[in-house]
Amino acid sequence: MDVYRETASAILAIPVPGPGYARRFDGVIDATGARRRLRALSALGYTLPVLAEQTGLTTETIGSIRQGRRGQLRMSANQEITAAYDRLWKVDPLSVGVSAAGAAKARTHATKSGWPSxxxxxxxxxxxxxxxxxxxxxxxxxxxxxxxxxxxxxxxxxxxxxxxxxxxxxxxxxxxxxxxxxxxxxxxxxxxxxxxxxxxxxxxxxxxxxxxxxxxxxxxxxxxxxxxxxxxxxxxxxxxxxxxxxxxxxxxxxxxxxxxxxxxxxxxxxxxxxxxxxxxxxxxxxxxxxxxxxxxxxxx
Known part of the structure; x- marks a missing residue:
């Protein structure tokens, strides 16, 4: 069977799983917990860019979940948000790169939105x-x-x-x-x-x-x-x-x-x-x- 050179190169570029690789089934889960965690961190002063950095997700994804525009999300994304929440909820936002002005703005937004910490x-x-x-x-x-x-x-x-x-x-x-x-x-x-x-x-x-x-x-x-x-x-x-x-x-x-x-x-x-x-x-x-x-x- 003939295969285009570009197609063959793309297939060969896919990394081969190493020893101990376990296939992950990434289903979907209700977004309630993730939304509450992101809002609670915002109430402490965490900004979208820092939350994105800490979770490995995009600011668009974080913003969409936080604002309640997603009823569900991937389980892996939920795990990342939960892990970040567990790390950050007792940490001063300024110690992980949030500016004083950014923290104040995030807290103000959370207060106006009625988001509990x-x-x-x-x-x-x-x-x-x-x-x-x-x-x-x-x-x-x-x-x-x-x-x-x-x-x-x-x-x-x-x-x-x-x-x-x-x-x-x-x-x-x-x-x-x-x-x-x-x-x-x-x-x-x-x-x-x-x-x-x-x-x-x-x-x-x-x-x-x-x-x-x-x-x-x-x-x-x-x-x-x-x-x-x-x-x-x-x-x-x-x-x-x-x-x-x-x-x-x-x-x-x-x-x-x-x-x-x-x-x-x-x-x-x-x-x-x-x-x-x-x-x-x-x-x-x-x-x-x-x-x-x-x-x-x-x-x-």
Missing amino acids: PLAWDDEVIDDPEAVPHVEAEGELDEEFVDEAAVLRYLNTPGAEVTDAERLAAIVEGVRRGMAYIDVDALHNLEKGTTQKWMDARRVKAKRDGVDFPVLVRAGEARHLTKGEVVLMRERAAAGETQVQLSLAFGVATSTVARVVRGERYAEYGGPITKKTTTQPNASSRLLFARGQAAFAKAS
Whole structure:
């Protein structure tokens, strides 16, 4: 059979799979999770070009998914978006190439569009089309709310201006990442011991007001919950508190909270068991320490 030279060259140019190659079946999947992840990252300040760079997709594809113009997308694209989301949601956009002006513009656009940030979603429900973010009541926002973008700035930018509530949230997150109070002092050119004294004062205030103070646990530290803590966590979950609220209050990961309240961990202890649901509201894009108590406000 005769074959055109151009055709033969094109066929021969196709790379031959090497050892260990596994054929990938790239089907399609609902775009809800990808759309929410892209919008949440935009709410943090990530721009389309950087999102495209981080996912390996084009800006046109990212923009189309983010704006809701695609009901489905390739599974491989969804995997890339999910992987990028997992890498970036706790990283300051400025540290991966987003300009300050670009980040501000992205956050403004997300706010006007009503896109909640990553803390609005737990991983177990973000892909569920029926799940909803925790939405805040109109006029409820005040100085006690914390912008998580401000938290990231405080952890990455010397001298970043934040509210007291944002500072507390940032220190809690910094400790979780392995920072010591003196590291925070050094980052912000504060006198040694300043952060320790400030945290002590906040703790005293929380105790005086009879409210929770965030439990400080470093990354990798195992925390065993007592019977009383398990029962209390389950009772608070049954009363409607979110996994992220409980994570902060008890100093454990949200995944641990989920397993505890569903009875998958500490099954020998009592307390109301929460059935897995796809519609329970989750944490929002802004962190609230209402009257010193760790809580999450609603975000539309």
